[in-house]
Amino acid sequence: MAIESDVPATITGQWRQPTNTAAEQKGGIHDDATATDLGFRGGTVAGSIHMEQFVPLLEASFGEAWWQSGGLSLYFLSATLDQEPVRCFVSAVDTDGPISRARVWMENEAGTAIVAGTASCGGFDEQSDLRSRLAQIRPLNELRILKQMNLGDRVESVTVRIDDQHVDRQLKVITEPLDCFASDARFGARVLPMTGIVGIFDPAEQELARPAIQPFVGLYGGIEIAFLNGPVFSETDYQSSGEIVGLTDSPKTEVLWRDMLLTKDDQPIARMLKMDRLMKNSSPLWQD
Secondary structure, three states, rough: OHHHHHHHEEEOOOOEEOOOEEEEOOOOOOOOOHHHHHHOOOOOEEEEHHHHHHHHHHHHOOOOOOHHHHHEEEEEOOOEOOOOOOEEEEEOOOOOOOOEEEEEEEEOOOOEEEEEEEEOOOOOOOOOOOHHHHOOOOOOOOOOOOOOOOOOOOOEEEEEEOOOHHHHHHOOOOOOHHHHHHHHHOOOEEEEOOHHHHHHHHHHHHHOOOOOOOOOOOEEEEEEEEEOOOEEOOOOEEEEEEEEEEEEEEEEEEEEEEEEEEOOEEEEEEEEEEEEEEEEEOOOOOOO
């Protein structure tokens, strides 16, 4: 991917037009009819798809070491529609301290901020954008959809795996089909793209979310992927575990935070912190 430097101390990615890969999944936030009923302009592009667009810039900023000990922490600000042009930015890397860190963000053609956050390399970043937000979440008012959940609820040791066929399908739709996703030449095995890494945590995440009261429509509020001993590979068995680390609400949503860990042979490989927003106006429990 060509990267241009049109702002001092900032690298700027190319304009891309991400695909709403879940547009045919009726009844969710990616479905035009459901999304417009809930007040959105249409079915939204998944936040994990937007994460892909940052990866070439992070390799350019931090080098290949980003895959071993780097992180990307994104807070989603505005939804985008299928094929809506966006580009991303990475600020100059701050190397003051053991962990190198940069600000990252994405904008559409109107200059609206789509996502904002931090990226890092050199160790686990306790001061990442999402972890800083989690530490400052608002006092809980009332939960109805999530009322059966508790802080500290855990799921242990779920075996997870993403196969090459899944990666091949993703390479047809993601904006940055890098060489390491298609070949084992660089790392000795095929690396999972960001959508695959988010997806590999899904079985354990769903187990944690089982007590949520259906029906409701949810959307990502933020995702952080942190490599502890990366990369994460396809065709490899891992163990996933995690816990609920945040429960809160806003006027329009209930908010669930899950902190997930991926291991192999008892070695930590990656973590994911995810914030999900559950739309109150999508649930009968909020139809007062």
